Amino acid sequence: MILEIKDLHVSLEDKEIINGLSLKMEQGETHVIMGPNGSGKSTLAKTILGHPHVKVTKGDILVDGKSILDMTTDERAKLGLFLQFQNPVEVEGVGFINFLHTAKENLRGNTVSAKDFMKDIRANVSELKMGDDFIGRSLNMGFSGGEKKKAEVLQMAVLKPKIAILDEPDSGLDIDAIKVVSASVNKIAQAEKLGLLIITHYSRILSFIKPDFIHVMVNGRIVAEGGKELVDQLEKEGYDKYLK
Ligand SMILES: Nc1ncnc2c1ncn2[C@@H]1O[C@H](COP(=O)(O)OP(=O)(O)O)[C@@H](O)[C@H]1O
Numbered sequence: 726m727i728l729e730i731k732d733l734h735v736s737l738e739d740k741e742i743i744n745g746l747s748l749k750m751e752q753g754e755t756h757v758i759m760g761p762n763g764s765g766k767s768t769l770a771k772t773i774l775g776h777p778h779v780k781v782t783k784g785d786i787l788v789d790g791k792s793i794l795d796m797t798t799d800e801r802a803k804l805g806l807f808l809q810f811q812n813p814v815e816v817e818g819v820g821f822i823n824f825l826h827t828a829k830e831n832l833r834g835n836t837v838s839a840k841d842f843m844k845d846i847r848a849n850v851s852e853l854k855m856g857d858d859f860i861g862r863s864l865n866m867g868f869s870g871g872e873k874k875k876a877e878v879l880q881m882a883v884l885k886p887k888i889a890i891l892d893e894p895d896s897g898l899d900i901d902a903i904k905v906v907s908a909s910v911n912k913i914a915q916a917e918k919l920g921l922l923i924i925t926h927y928s929r930i931l932s933f934i935k936p937d938f939i940h941v942m943v944n945g946r947i948v949a950e951g952g953k954e955l956v957d958q959l960e961k962e963g964y965d966k967y968l969k
Pocket residue numbers: 737738740742760761762763764765766767768769778
């Protein structure tokens with residue numbers, strides 16, 4: 726699967742947040758978007774998944790050469806896109822595991838036996854070092870920041886998307902949890918030939934997840950691109966020179 730963003734312009738409540746952003750990535754590659762707070766990174770993630778509040782005013786988003794802008798979020802997910810939100814929603818009364826099972830059947834378009842499904846869940850719950858009580862809880866209700874992130878990696882492991890967009894996957898995680906989450910993400914990425922688009926404003930997670938390409942995003946556009954050396958440079962110099 727190829728995801729291509731072409732000269733994208735996006736507004737939120739009539740304010741232009743993304744202005745002329747282009748990016749192309751393939752399944753199997755790990756791309757990282759780094760940028761300071763407020764540069765439009767989360768808005769980009771929401772736009773790719775078709776959040777109702779964002780308005781694309783110009784440009785296009787293509788999957789395998791076909792525009793997805795007219796598709797619903799559900800249709801985009803069925804193509805194999807997955808979005809991990811920076812601040813996941815909490816839903817009282819919706820069991821996490823039931824939610825995931827339904828989501829998987831919906832994506833697949835067929836039934837998945839409870840036995841197979843639970844086997845997959847248990848393996849990943851253990852891999853992610855999540856407590857077993859997790860399985861009985863409501864979707865994100867009362868989850869700590871770290872548990873929400875792990876829950877989302879669990880979703881990714883079970884739903885097996887082709888390209889996943891992870892928005893600040895390390896936010897709210899202590900160093901041990903970052904290691905556990907990163908190890909799982911790496912394992913899924915290898916096993917499933919997953920494409921990763923990781924959005925972050927800290928380089929910390931890049932000690933554990935190796936990027937192929939770095940894109941620096943400032944004020945709604947890409948201002949620099951390169952490999953791992955860009956991370957080291959940003960680490961030393963910050964975003965200052967791009968903000969001028
Ligand atoms: N619902 C909204 N309406 C209007 N402006 C918004 C809304 N949400 C975010 N913004 C603005 O959009 C800009 C980019 O936000 P965001 O995409 O969250 O940036 P980042 O994820 O890079 O920190 C910010 O200036 C923010 O204030």
